[in-house]
Amino acid sequence: MSEHAPVPPSDRRTFVAKVSAAIVGGIITLAAPIAGLFPLLDPLRRRSDTRGMVRVTSFAALPEDGVPRKFPVLDTLVDAWNRTENVPVGSVYLQRTGENAVRALHSVCPHLGCSVGYNAAGRGYFCPCHKSSFALDGSIADPKSPSPRGMDPLEAVVRNGEVWVKFQNFRKGSPERVAV
Template identity: 70%
Template sequence: MSENQQAPNRRNFVTKAAAIVVGGLISVVAPVAGVLTFLDPLRRKSDTRGMVRIAPFSSLPENGEPRKFPVLDTLVDAWNKTENVPIGSVYVQRTGDDTVRVLNSVCPHLGCSVGYRAATQGYFCPCHKSAFAISGAIADPKSPSPRGMDELTAEVRNGEIWVKFQNFRKGSPDKIPV
């Protein structure tokens, strides 16, 4: 009878050992996968914004009058990725056959939205009456703005306007990125 009892015990041992190994793997793999998923945003590299497509070059008038365009970009926030999110706006002016001047549409004084006036061929901030030339320079010496409008790095690639969009500290005479 002892031989018959040993055979089932051996079978039970292999079954129990396999169950312990599989159970141990499951109890280790699942929490590790959960922790890695939870910590994933911390492992990613920080978002360094590059060039953003603005509009086709052909959408600019040939007479050099600036046009205002929204800046749309993809935002990544922890686990979420949202495309075509408005992050600002710019004025784009044709300055040559394939060159442009791009100005941030925010006033460097307090951050109000600047408008373009075709009649005076310049920009005007309605909040504190800052006036800017078409180049973005301060047009009125009594202007409360500490500096001219912020010019952004831009290039024309394959008939499209690309801009390195960024905002700068308001109220400072220096152009300090934020």
């Protein structure tokens, strides 16, 4: 006959130890994938980059006689994980129209997107690409102009002596002003 050691019955301590080990192992196993979801889903919980008003210049920098001046628009761009300060996103023409009022026009031609210049002699704007001409208020000056609409006005306000513009781009070649 062979002698076998009797099998001890499972007691509560070994049961609790095994259950505790399974729970701790499960938590450790799930912790890494859950922690990995946070950076993956971080862009989804952030607000979308809806552009608000951007400070362009001081009101004192605008000529008092109403002559428009071109200014670069520098904005803070935020993508999924990066924030970049003072990025050139375009340019605008600013014109003093009153004691505390400003007219802002996008400096890009609505025809095909060429850069519009200010013609001081003609007191208006001129696109060198296809000979479109615009009045000081941005309307089409020449009826034969190939531009489908006048220059795009932008919302502008003067706050505490600074000019703020809501900068946005519009679809080119369309008679309707559609923001893109």
